[in-house]
Amino acid sequence: MKIKLKYQPRVLKNTIMLINSSQNSSAIREFLTGIKDGIPLQIGVIPFGIVFGIIGVDAGLTSLQTFFMSSILFGGASQIIFTQLFSTGTPFAILVSTVSAVNLRHLLYGMVMSEYLRHLPLGWRISLGYLLTDEAFAMSHLRFSKQPFSEYQHYHLLGGGLLLWFSWQFSTAIGILAGPTIPDSFQLEFAVPLTFIAVIIPSLTQFPYIIAAICAGLTALIFQFLPFNLWLLVAAFCGVGSAMISTYFMKPENSQKQEPQ
Amino acid sequence: MSVWIAIICTGCLTFATRFLALSSLMPDKLPDWLRLAMRFVPVSVLSAMILPSILISNETGAIHFQDNMRIIAALAAIVVAYYTRSTVITIISGLSVIWLLTFWQ
Structure with missing residues (x-):
């Protein structure tokens, strides 16, 4: 920033x-x-x-x-x-x-x-x-x-x-x-995803970050059925994991140092 | 009461992550894969929060696309965030779109 x-x-x-x-x-x-x-x-x-x-x-x-x-x-x-x-x-x-x-x-x-x-x-x-x-x-x-x-x-x-x-x-x-x-009709709770959008969009400049965003978002939707809001941890894990795997495949010269998991 | 304990526990853990590297307890070098992983944590967590809060209906708890004004407002906010990089302008434009759409319905 x-x-x-x-x-x-x-x-x-x-x-x-x-x-x-x-x-x-x-x-x-x-x-x-x-x-x-x-x-x-x-x-x-x-x-x-x-x-x-x-x-x-x-x-x-x-x-x-x-x-x-x-x-x-x-x-x-x-x-x-x-x-x-x-x-x-x-x-x-x-x-x-x-x-x-x-x-x-x-x-x-x-x-x-x-x-x-x-x-x-x-x-x-x-x-x-x-x-x-x-x-x-x-x-x-x-x-x-x-x-x-x-x-x-x-x-x-x-x-x-x-x-x-x-x-x-x-x-x-x-x-x-x-x-x-403030009346409910203002839908101020919608300001939360908007704030998060404003935070992440500038960081989506590199491919692994975009992969992380897409994978985490989709797994969050898919795993909504999990009890205790565990979907958030699962989605975060999938986002980080997928970004690391894509980094790994994008930089073959670094594959000695980095591990995908 | 357990709310207070949760606030204090998360507060202590958050402070610990901020202070740990400044303390002498920290090893000088973390493994590369861990440093790399930490870089992707914010994007992953925030994206995971964004998509359900836009697509999942508060009433039914299911994903809905039809007449979902939040999708349009969020897309507008993404465009605005991309070009302005401003938190405030993004929030204002996203909220304005959803207010306008609600008004016209």
């Missing part, structure tokens, strides 16, 4: 200039740059948070459960999947394992980030790990990979991550409060 800030609020620009001029300010400057880089992402984050707030209460979670899920889980798509599985009465173990499987991709983010953050004290690594969402990763990884190493660069992730955290909590609260006033 790459978003360029088209305009810079003047106040922010002036603040950054002021701080740039003062001594020993790298940390604050990185922090503010992180916030600045996070601002364009709010266009996607805030409506998503509002939709989650509405849908969480609609699915039968209490306002408190919906609100605190945003800080305990802190991951958009996984929270929506949680509420959908919850509303269809999925057993505990399957719900927890499905939602956690959705978030497994964060392991990759951590692996990429550990190159830049490994040297930090434990408290820092815990805080930054907690804030390491898709958006924060995309934003700070772009920064870290472009800039030469600087001692305070992790403040960038802290600034952007905190901005994303606060806006996520805030927009969830708005959704919870606004939800009951």
Whole structure:
């Protein structure tokens, strides 16, 4: 995800200039740059948070459960999947394992980030790990990979991550409060597949990803009869498996390193 | 109460996946096939969520194609997402299409 800030609020620009001029300010400057880089992402984050707030209460979670899920889980798509599985009465173990499987991709983010953050004290690594969402990763990884190493660069992730955290909590609260006033005829639950479409379409640039999408979608339909919403895990497994098999056949030179399963 | 436990468990597992690679517990290199597999997880899970929520009727619980306005709205959203790459514009256009179709029916 790459978003360029088209305009810079003047106040922010002036603040950054002021701080740039003062001594020993790298940390604050990185922090503010992180916030600045996070601002364009709010266009996607805030409506998503509002939709989650509405849908969480609609699915039968209490306002408190919906609100605190945003800080305990802190991951958009996984929270929506949680509420959908919850509303269809999925057993505990399957719900927890499905939602956690959705978030497994964060392991990759951590692996990429550990190159830049490994040297930090434990408290820092815990805080930054907690804030390491898709958006924060995309934003700070772009920064870290472009800039030469600087001692305070992790403040960038802290600034952007905190901005994303606060806006996520805030927009969830708005959704919870606004939800009951929106009539059913607006079909806002349809915003969920629309959000997911918006998330996956840009990533469907390579053949294995397209194969994954098609196979996962079709197996999800075919296995709807399975109890406890197990179709989602089965479909995810088939999607990943088919993508790996197609990668394997597309790159014969790598067949020594990669295994299809 | 079990909802709270589920939220906390998923929260802890999610935090663990985010923090694990930053901790010293993590082996330096994961097998290539595992790294490759993780890359396909989001697309697979989200596609698996999308198709049933568009094609399966809330009333009957069966797949239906006839008079299913969500199919048209979703196709419109796919086109918009492809050209704009914007979450907000995609959601707005998909919802607008379904509102217009409902209105005309």
